Amino acid sequence: ILIYMYKENKNYDQAEKVCLDGIQQSHSVDFYHLLIDIYQKTNQKNKLINVLKQLLCRKQGNVEYYKQLKQLYNQEEWQKEKQEIITYLEKQNNNIIDIYLEEKMYYSLMKYFKKTNDVIQIKKYEDILFKNVPKDIIEFYENYIYKVLKKSGTREIYQQMSSYLKSIARYDFDKAEDIYHQLELLYPKRYAMLEEMKIERSLSVQLIDIIFAIENSSNHVTSYYNKKTQKIVSLFEELIDQNLIDEIDENWDQYIALLSSYDVHEYQIMQDFILNLKNKDIRDQLWNTIHGKGAFRRFKDLAARFGILEDWFLYLNQQYRKIAIKWCRENNIIYVE
Incomplete structure (x- = not known):
């Protein structure tokens, strides 16, 4: 209460003194936050930097304090200061995963995981790591698989190792296949292990191709x-391709039907768009016009008059994207943005 009173009267020196005394007595983070507010209001940059550094160390590399600190430097100053801060936090064995991600220091992130041998954490960030340091994470997973499988294990352990091998397969199938064949040579009689570790080449598709196909589906x-x-083919009623029809009929197990216009429910999407509008008058007028034949045409005409037609197309595209992603996941197909 005393601090807030001093701040209210702009007696910042006294407010600062009370905060510093409070930190010495209780080390409460609340006093640090009050100091930050005081130093921001009084433009005391150096003191603000010092407090944020203390919090950064106390809170084990909390990325929010790191971001606040980063904003106080120009780009040239920050490059030097950044390395000193990160080096200090590393020496304190702090968890600074979020800071590595903030600075896009993926090699350092992978190095940290290798040091901690924390495969659970690696699994959490593996998409980022495969994208930026693929060789490192593949090597780590490979060594980990061999290390664990030196001893005979349970089905649960084999399933866990299989998940790492399948992660490798998504990014480098040939490498994953080599690892599997090596396991066959090393442990030919571990039938349960080989059964669990077996991999199949992953299916993938460009997400935009799925969206386009769904958008253009019709009777x-x-x-x-x-x-x-791993491509999309289409049959057109007015342009009969008998060869393609025969190919699909003869190899039906190789094809997955995409969603039709009946599966998309664009009318429901239109209703949801209207119900999410903030302007009650516009919402009511649009709702009243979407019943009966020609509902879509009337809706678009009125939306254009209200200046929200572009908003509708953006919303519709977002919903198609969600539908396409859901379809990919349901069919175990990896989608590429």
Whole structure:
């Protein structure tokens, strides 16, 4: 209460003194936060930097304090200061994963994981690591798999090792296949292990191709995903391709049907868009116009008049994207942005 009274009267020197005394007695983070507010209001940059550094060390590399500190330097100053701060935090054995991510220091992040041998944490960030330091994480997973499987294990252990091998396969199938064949040579009689560790080449697709196919689905167009070629093919009612029809009929197990216009429920999407509008008058007028034949045409005409037609198209595209992602996940297909 005393601190707030001093701040209210702009007696910042006294407020600062009470905060510093409070820190010495209780080390409460609240006093640090009050000091930050005081130093911000009085433009005391050096003191503000000092407090943020103390908090950064106390809170084991809390990235929010790190970001606040970063904003107080120009780019040239920060490059030097950043390395000193990170080096200090590393020596204190602090968990600074979020700081590594903030600075895009992926090699340092991987080095930290190797040091801690924390495969659970690596699994959490593996997409980022595979994208930026693929060789390092593949090598780590490979060594970890061999190390664990030196001893015979349970089904649960084999399933865990299989998850790491499958992660490798998503990014480098040939490497994962080599590891599996090596395990076959090392442990030919571990049938349960080999059964769990078996991998299949992952299916993938460009997400935009799925979205485009769904957007253009109709009573006259039917699209399929070919698991062998990993491409999308379409059948058009007005342009009969008998060869493609025969190919799909003869190899039905190689094709996955994409969603049709009946599966998308665009009318429901339109209703949801209207119900989410903040302007009650516009919302009510649009709602009243979407009943009966020609609902979509009337809706678009009125939306254009209200100046929200672009908002509708953006919303519709976002919903198509969600639908496409859901379809990919349900069919175990990796989508590429």
